[in-house]
Amino acid sequence: MKVLVIVTAFPRSERDVISPWLWITLRELSRHGVDIEVLSAAFKGLGDTEMWGLKVRRWRYGPPFLEILSYDVAIPEQLKRNPLYYAVVPLFLSGGFLKALSLAKSQSYDLLHVNWPIPLSLLSLPFGDTPKIMTFHHSGLTLAEKFPFLRKIYRGILEGADAVTVNSGFTRRKLLRIFPGLRRVETIPWPPGWETESLPEVEPEEKRILFVGRLVEVKGVEYLLRAHKLLRKKFPDVKLAVVGDGPLRPRLEKLTDELGLRDSVVFTGWKTGEDIVSEYLRASLVVVPSIVDEKGLTESLGVVAIEAMAFGRPVVASDVGGLPDVVTPDAGILVPQKDPEALASAIEKILSDRKLARELSEGARRRFREHFSKEAVAARYHKLYQEVVGEKA
Known part of the structure; x- marks a missing residue:
């Protein structure tokens, strides 16, 4: 099974600290035999690379000095800090769309897994009927709450998803208040952002x-x-x-x-x-x-x-x-x-x-x-991947 995971940002190197829970889960999924590729925004001109055995494709959207929109802080926070970055958002999305269009023509995927569907579900459109899973993080609902017109733009795309996942029941309830027509919403949390296999069992200090x-x-x-x-x-x-x-x-x-x-x-x-x-x-x-x-x-x-x-x-x-x-x-x-x-x-x-x-x-x-644990989370995503792809077969 070949899966394209679409994200706003991905570690710039194996020493980077951003979104560790994501790459830990994806690496564990690859151990289940899933062929994972990642599509992410570039950072200051950084191009395609491979990390942790995962092929990472990055889309460019401007001069290197502009390509910081989705790194170090979430996009809503970046826009709050510097409203001038609202002007970069169309470049960000169009660059991602063009990269997705290129991949749709040159590659074949069994499944798309889109994180932060607002705004990234737009990048799933070039892939036509390829099965799609959309994963919402709570911060990703902020834009839909703040800008009601976004709900109208994205509603059709999201309702067409084969499955939607969220990290908690709280996020699920909030999502369904904003988009009540979603047909399959599953709650799958993320693991901690560091390895847990070798954690020592040590008696704590008292009190x-x-x-x-x-x-x-x-x-x-x-x-x-x-x-x-x-x-x-x-x-x-x-x-x-x-x-x-x-x-x-x-x-x-x-x-x-x-x-x-x-x-x-x-x-x-x-x-x-x-x-x-x-x-x-x-x-x-x-x-x-x-x-x-x-x-x-x-x-x-x-x-x-x-x-x-x-x-x-x-x-x-x-x-x-x-x-x-x-x-x-x-x-x-x-x-x-x-x-x-x-x-x-x-x-x-x-x-x-x-x-x-x-x-x-x-x-x-x-x-x-x-x-x-990463094993439990990856197993649940692997099961969902198999179910969604199987239903479309």
Whole structure:
């Protein structure tokens, strides 16, 4: 089976950090015997190449200095930062369409797999009746919400897709509110963005809580700090590591001082590689206290919760967005958002009960292996590929 995967951006080298969950999944699919090719936008003149055994074809859309639209930040964020890039969008799409037209004439594919269908489903048109799967990421629905005319442009293309996939039930519900006529929508998450085969099984430190993420309103760190204040009454030696950075860091550090928590809370900034692995290994549990912010934004899936489960760490998370799809009773505890008392109670329950902590740890590893590992995700996509191609045969 030969599959063309269409994406807005793909790693520029094997050392690049963008979209690691994507290439990890595609490489695993190739191990299932799927012949994968990738069609992606160029970056500053970068041409076709091969990485991880995958042939990568890139479309050019202007002088090299313009070819940054879909790299380093998502396209909606790029447009927000610099509205002048709206003028580049037609070049971006026309360059992609011409490359797709060329491939449709010179190559034969059994299946197209289009990521970020708004706007990239347009690139599927030159391939005619070739079976098509469209994969929505939550951020990709932002444009459809912001610009209603896009719904009219893309509705027919999307309704003609043989299948649509999303990363969570939350994203699925949002998608079907915007495009209610889609005929087959399946929920398939993505794996963590790093290899998990050789993760060591290490006993955690006692009473060490971990948060990982951007320090922005939607992450709900304020409520975790207030919960930590309550926990100190029962566990004077409890520690909290806040791994990440963002615009709210000064305010959150000030709140930490006001709550008298400076001796038990550490703000580490961002960590990667072995450093972030070490943080997960040291943690007794991981907290994802996300909220629905004033703009209605929240977690579409909960990648940090999935990463925690890969290490066998129990998770305490808010019952919002896609987190209920990830954190089930065998792997952690869900609590109402913006509720420090509920957060503190759930954390206390795990820290106070070694048997429960061990059961949740084992359940987290099992759930990760069965639902969120690269093997599990690739197997589900492989099955969908076979079904879609078989239905069109």
